Amino acid sequence: MKFIIQKDYLVQSVQDVMKAVSSRTTIPILTGIKIVATTEGVTLTGSDSDISIESFIPAEEAGSEIVEIRQPGSIVLQARFFSEIVKKLPKDTVEIEVQNHLSTVIRSGKAEFNLNGLDAEEYPHLPQVEEENMFRIPTDLLKNMIRQTVFAVSVSETRPILTGVNWKVESGQLHCTATDSHRLAMRKASIEMENQDTYNVVIPGKSLNELSKILDDTNELVDIVITENQVLFKTKHLLFFSRLLDGNYPDTSRLIPNESKTDVVITTKDLLQSIDRASLLGEGKNNVVKLSTLPEGVIEVSSNTPEIGKVIEEIQSQSIEGEELKISFSAKYMIDALKALDSTEIKVSFTGAMRPFLLRSIDNDSVLHLILPVRTF
The missing domain is CATH 3.10.150.10 (DNA Polymerase III, subunit A, domain 2)
Known part of the structure; x- marks a missing residue:
């Protein structure tokens, strides 16, 4: 040679x-x-x-x-x-x-x-993949979908299936879901399909992270081929194979509440920066932060660690509807979710102090995040 x-x-x-x-x-x-x-x-x-x-x-x-x-x-x-x-x-x-x-x-x-x-x-041969079952998605959309979900996969191997992202394809829609059982990230998008096949597979989070690093930010289409135990991502000069995780992904649709008791609409940046500051004095390894609703649309964000000190900050929301609320949560989980929502304003829907709450974009219903609160009160 x-x-x-x-x-x-x-x-x-x-x-x-x-x-x-x-x-x-x-x-x-x-x-x-x-x-x-x-x-x-x-x-x-x-x-x-x-x-x-x-x-x-x-x-x-x-x-x-x-x-x-x-x-x-x-x-x-x-x-x-x-x-x-x-x-x-x-x-x-x-x-x-x-x-x-x-x-x-x-x-x-x-x-x-x-x-x-x-x-x-x-050198071992690469998997042979029959390319009959294929769908296409623009590269930049694929990168976005990975970024908005993969951070929520589990890093613990106790439930290996949760270290991956669940990809479901049905009726021209791709649903990506990731959860570590304390939080959940979900993103959906329309895709180009030649046939109306349905898939339900789990792709390791590690594979998706590496794929995202390689892909360019273009709107060129990526071909995606799913088989029983492999997924292939194919661009102009690149083939990226990943094995799939074995097992059934839990049914996460049951976790998402249908109704809410308190709805807050707020500027994403204000809430993100306030929680970031409060987390500096947050307690425990999860940096627990408290959020309380006050009259006239004011939100109080606070944290208190007796041996270090405490912080309280008030921010103005666009609107608060429903019952008064006090809730505690992991600052890290909240910051991850807020960064993944590409929206200037978000709606946070609470169903009580000890129930999971939802974060959504005001102008885009394709992304949804769910976080479990922490018991501190």
Whole structure:
């Protein structure tokens, strides 16, 4: 194998596939990046057997040459060393050549590295996915949906299913739900589908986080293919595979209250900043903050830790309807939810001091957050 490639394309591809490479894998060859050169271009693959990422660099694009293939072939190179070497090479082009016994030479300008490679034939094959069941979604919408839900997945392995986000597809709608049993984030959107199939799968939160980092902020469509145990996200030059979590996701629709006793409409920024300040003196590891309704649409946000001190702040809401209320909650959960709501004004619906409460955008019903209060009174 021998080819010459533009360095910036190579660096970008290596960075993308590195997101799937783990140093803690039990399969030694997976600590490497697989490189395959064909007449069409160069394909890089990284995998930790949960996530696999394949990045393709075409030989030419828009009439300009990116890769000059001198001899097709393949090799697996140690990811950690290869990625560092590529980043620090001196010139804009890189020559990669596999010589005898898988020894690989990487040249750029006057710099020359020799890396011992592994046989690419021993690298596990990527999952074969039948692409009949596919739907499409714009990249920027997909990134938004991940951002607005993935933070609420559980970080504890006691219930592995809750470490993922539940994706339900039915009648042209995608519903994403995440919960760690103390809070819940839900986002829905319309999608392009060729058939009216329904799906109900759970994608690991870790996979979605890595996917989000790789995707560009464009409105180009991402093809999504769901099978029994894999999901594939496909963009122009990238394939991103993730395994699905086994098991049934709990029915979260029962958790969402239908009626409320107190409704508060307030500017998102005012509430977010006030809770952020109160959390500085919040008690316990959850930074518990209290919220009380006062007459004339005033909200009091406070926290009190006897050995540290206390803080009280009043903010003006747009409106308060219903019963008086005092409630305590985790500041972190509230801040996460408020940041995920892309709305200048929000409506918070309370059903009592010890019942879950809902946060929604005033102008957008596609996002919903639910938080369980903390017992302090």
